[in-house]
Amino acid sequence: PLASSHFTTEGEVEFRSILYVPSIAPMGKEDMVNPKTKNIRLYVKRVFISDDFDGELFPRYLSFIKGVVDSNDLPLNVSREILQESRIVRIMRKRLVRKAFDMILGLSMSENKD
Numbered sequence: 001p002l003a004s005s006h007f008t009t010e011g012e013v014e015f016r017s018i019l020y021v022p023s024i025a026p027m028g029k030e031d032m033v034n035p036k037t038k039n040i041r042l043y044v045k046r047v048f049i050s051d052d053f054d055g056e057l058f059p060r061y062l063s064f065i066k067g068v069v070d071s072n073d074l075p076l077n078v079s080r081e082i083l084q085e086s087r088i089v090r091i092m093r094k095r096l097v098r099k100a101f102d103m104i105l106g107l108s109m110s111e112n113k114d
Contacts, residue, residue, distance in 0.1 A: 001021055001022055001023055002020075002021040002022070002023050003020065003021045003103045003106060004020035004021070005017075005018070005019045005020070005099050005102065005103045006018045007099060009095050013088050013091045013092060014071070014072060014073060015070060015071035015072070015073065016069075016070045017068065017069045017096065018067055018068050019065055019099060019103060020065070020066055020067065021064065021066075021103065021107065022064075022066060038052055039051075039058060039062075039063050039066050039067065040053065040057050040067050040068070040069060041067070042057060042069050042071070042074075043070040043071070044071055044076050044078065045070075045076065046070060047076060049074075056083050056089065057083070057089060057092065057096070058093065058096055058100075059093075062097065065100050065103075069092065073088050
C-alpha cells in the first residue's frame with residue numbers, strides 16, 4: 001500500500017481499525033458506473049457484519065481508501081436503520097475520516113520531501 005494507518009480509539013466509542021491506500025487503483029468499468037463502494041468492512045466482536053454502507057460509515061469521496069473496522073460497542077444484529085440513526089456510527093465516521101485525512105496528509109508530506 002502507498003500509506004496505511006492502524007489505530008485504536010478509546011473513550012465514548014472504542015474500536016480498532018486499519019485504513020490503507022492501495023498502490024494500484026482498482027478502477028474498473030463497474031466502479032465508474034456504480035459509485036456504491038465496498039471499501040470498509042465492519043466487524044462487531046470479530047464477526048463480519050457488512051461491507052455495504054453506501055456512504056454511512058465512510059464518505060464516497062474517500063472511496064479509494066480501503067479498511068477494516070472492529071467494534072465492540074455495536075450490536076451484532078446491525079441493520080441499515082441502526083447504522084443511520086446510531087450516534088456510535090456518527091462518531092466512528094468522524095474519527096475514520098480524520099484518520100484518513102491524516103494519512104493523506106502524511107503521504108503528501110512524504111511526496112514533497114522526495
